[in-house]
Amino acid sequence: MKKTGLKAFSIFLLFLLFVLIVSLSGSEIFETSLDNGLTLLIREDHSVPLVAVRVCYHVGIKNECPGLTGITSICEAIMWQGTRAYKKGEIARIIQAGGGYTSSFTDWDVTHFYSRVPSDMLDTVLMLEADRMAGTGLTSEKLLLSKDIVRKKRLSEVESSIYGRINEEYFNLAYRAHPYGHNKYGWPDDINRINLNDLKKHFHAYFQPSNAVLVIAGDLETEAIVKRVTELFGNINSRPMEERRPISEPESIGDRRSVIVADIGVPAIIMGYRIPGISHPDYPVLNIITNILGTGTSSRIYQRMVNDEKSAMYTDGGIIMSEEPGLIYFYALLNYDSPVEDAEKQMSGEIKRIKDEMITEAELEKAKNQVVVNYYRNSRTLDDITRNLGTARFITGDVNFGKHLVNAVHHVSTEKIIQTAQKYFKNSNRIVVVISPPEAGDAYILEEEHE
Amino acid sequence: MNKKRIIINAIMICIISGAGAYSYDGEIVSDYTDFSLSNGLEVYLIEDHRQPMIDFIMLFRTGSATDSSRLSGLSALSLTMLMNGTENFPGTALNNAIDSTGGILDFTTLRDGSFIEGTFLSRDFSFALEALADMVQRPVFTEENLEREKRRFESIAMQRNSISSARLRDALYMNNFGREGYGLPAEGRRAGLRRVELDDVKEYFTHNIHPDNAVLFIGGDIKADKAKKTIKKLFADWAPGKDVYRSIVDITLPDTLEIIIYDNPDAPSTDFVIGRPAVPAVSDRAAALILFDYILGGGGEISRLWQSVVVEQALATVIQSRIDWSRHEGVMMISGNASNETAADAIREIMAVIEELREIRVPVSEFEDTKNFFYGNFVGQYETTHSSLSMMATLNRLGVKQDFYPELLKRFDQCDPDKLRDIAREFLNPNNMTVVVSGPIRKLKPGLTGLGNITVIGGGEN
Known part of the structure; x- marks a missing residue:
């Protein structure tokens, strides 16, 4: 294609985007609830002989109050410690011996237990998950083991990883009031002090059918699965749920800033701003802003810092998709000899520019296209589908959130972008972390000497 | 075009409690066609209409194992240079055109091969392949872009060296494969990167980025016949290149722990x-x-x-x-x-x-x-x-x-x-x-x- 054809090509894309958005659809999602409050989401897909099963509990970092940080991860670990029917380690052994895999994780708002198996194994996985939901006993011995698991994960993933520590520092800085500010593995002293009563209270409040969604996707027959799920999960008792008070993050009077001297080989900078949770009407606009500023090699920050100023080796941006106050952030890994002060000015300059100058229609269309591609890329596998459905059901209340987001970004205008940027990109709303490598003793010098 | 299938036949005798036994009897897991162009380019094609997307991977069957210690990182650096402008998309026009579709392009160099991977909406199939064809056949290499990429790669090498797990793996490889080819990290080391000159990149391109060293894997929401026509139109005139660089594999097993x-x-x-x-x-x-x-x-x-x-x-x-x-x-x-x-x-x-x-x-x-x-x-x-x-x-x-x-x-x-x-x-x-x-x-x-x-x-x- 010749350069002269680019403009016509862009107009053509504009038209096609409209056609695509209007026709955006996927397979039907079946939703029902059992009498005990368990929500069941099913999506049939017979293209491969596989199924994905995910049990999501609506509990995460946001449910942990000071002194009890890390308790959700302890509960998650306890659910791998065995039941009366299956001893510790059996769930993984059975699923792997059937050709599948299984795992779990806790995030800001939701705790996930998930498996993907050959479709013949679906019934086995449902039996195992029902047994885990009903039969996880809480004992002092299991608590000790689970606390040890969480401590070890914290040691390897947070304390021993400089990126883990930077991440922890960033969230501590970003959230003063909201529990999102602490890591999912909690603070070491909290983990040490959590006792069996704490555990029982948290576990019984949140790890129960009325606070769970079971998502199944793949090669299955919906009618038969609804019947089987009702048999296996229908008799599990739910307890009354206490209503949780939402916690908001108070305004600051200045930006929050941290300078970390750490050996990541090169200097780096992270600049973020507090934004509302994912259900807020500004979320689609913020998605577009993230793409214009931070996504891809043609994004404004990349163009400025990597191509023009040559201060960075890589830049990127993103949004924390959370139920309650979220973050929009941009970061740059700088070239080894670039001053951090200059890089900060360049990044700030691009963020200021989007508040002051109207973006072009071409930039807007590019950002919208990126949202569409991202939607499809993130819903390819059965695991993707169950993760998206389970998360969206809890943190937005809308299982079709992804599709609705794609449609919503289509209506974002250039004027709305300036208004939204001005609303959130304020110094009093900003969190900056600068990482500078130590002056001496960096690992690379040792490596070169060894060479 | 040859139509081919990957078929699995297996019976699992399960010992697990309550799980039963499973069998795969003639289960088709992949349906693809393959063909070659006269210049040697091999093509594998999957038609799959589940999503309005296309993916492609262009593999070059030489990677960082061809790098010498003197020019470590040359293969990865040369591959990245393909993204820095072509005859039809000078400078950053290539990146801008790709991003404008929402599409994504990634470059990866491993020891045995280098990849250009793309993901696009299927409506942009023709454009995506045009961009790829332009990149591999008509790249423009400039001193300014090389200097910028070298500095980036030096920084990448430094950042990688600060990651304990990467450093340990590099040391393991170096202890077993020496300081050339297989013993080097694909991203290269600073000293080697600094020595790379524009002629080295051009030479690497002439020897390794050509159709008889390449395989195109492409699939998604496309019609196989149409895809084949487009591929022929865009890649048939791609001229075969010189002999590929040889991988350097020099194993030294220690005689003690x-x-x-x-x-x-x-x-x-x-x-x-x-x-x-x-x-x-x-x-x-x-x-x-x-x-x-x-x-x-x-x-x-x-x-x-x-x-x-x-x-x-x-x-x-x-x-x-x-x-x-x-x-x-x-x-x-x-x-x-x-x-x-x-x-x-x-x-x-x-x-x-x-x-x-x-x-x-x-x-x-x-x-x-x-x-x-x-x-x-x-x-x-x-x-x-x-x-x-x-x-x-x-x-x-x-x-x-x-x-x-x-x-x-x-x-x-x-x-x-x-x-x-x-x-x-x-x-x-x-x-x-x-x-x-x-x-x-x-x-x-x-x-x-x-x-x-x-x-x-x-x-x-x-």
């Missing part, structure tokens, strides 16, 4: 890697090695290493094993993390597990569970068009046929616990393995003394 300690006095915990070269993916022994690796540490939390070192002895926080497969000798590798106080004992315990597996026959139930995992898991490798293309490109990079996996499953049936023990005896001989650890020497050295030949890098004891 080598222990390399990176002294990191402030490290909160200790990372470790243990390994040695194994066999090429084409080897007859690959099947037994895959099963053995799963039992050793590849099976995650049910593996022998996890159960012994993490659960029973509580000496490590995490541990796993894997095989870094390659067209030449891959690397059998155990990696993990432990507290500084228990790391030396963790390594001794790993050696004890290895010694045990060299002596015993694993129980039949454990052996059958392992085979069943692969029978069932195999289908998942072809779950999406993207994963199918990745698998096909990987197999091609490794120099094995597209029916590698079904053939592998047949070979599993010829394995037994005795063969696994033979594999353990051959490939897990502590006397020619390398242990690399990163942590505080004062806590590590006393526990590791006597286990093997210790070399310390950095800190006060160098």
